[in-house]
Amino acid sequence: MPEWLGLVAAFLTTASFVPQVVKVVRTRQTTGLSVGMYSMFSTGVALWVVYGITIGSRPVILANAFTLALCLPILCLLVRR
Amino acid sequence: MPEWLGLVAAFLTTASFVPQVVKVVRTRQTTGLSVGMYSMFSTGVALWVVYGITIGSRPVILANAFTLALCLPILCLLVRR
Numbered sequence A, B: 001m002p003e004w005l006g007l008v009a010a011f012l013t014t015a016s017f018v019p020q021v022v023k024v025v026r027t028r029q030t031t032g033l034s035v036g037m038y039s040m041f042s043t044g045v046a047l048w049v050v051y052g053i054t055i056g057s058r059p060v061i062l063a064n065a066f067t068l069a070l071c072l073p074i075l076c077l078l079v080r081r
Helices: A002-015 A016-028 A035-057 A058-080 B002-015 B017-027 B034-053 B059-078
Strands: none
Touching: A002 A058, A002 B017, A002 B034, A016 A058, A016 B017, A016 B034, A035 A058, A058 B017, A058 B034, B002 B059, B017 B059, B034 B059
16 A cells, blocks of 8 residues: 555656646747756755665655656756757 | 655755745746646645655655645646636
8 A cells, every 4th residue: 555655646746747848848938947946856856766775665766767857858958048 | 874865855856846936936927837747746745745654754754745835836826827
């Protein structure tokens, strides 16, 4: 049960970045998005992956690895503009 | 060590929403932000809190409780516009 709960939570927080990345890539519209947020968030998510490995929590590892893969394109577009 | 690592990760992913919420509240500019993202993200973060309680991970609980408190004002502004 706890692992399932974590996986549902993981799916939602990770998948939530899909509509955001689609919107940003399609419109190239990044007004309103904060560079500060995406810089700190990406660094933090990378550290969550490492934390997940140390505590052996698959939901923490998987969720954050996918989230990182979705956040980085947004961060790149924000930094470039 | 693992708990410290989790707390640093937690601090970064949570605090990252501060510049975003400040930007949105100050400018009332939500162009570029995805309603879909904030709806799914807030639901997922709430479930992470519950998961954190079940596995007894303080970093998971704390990080997500604060993140939720920062995301909800953004979601409210997005839904209202």
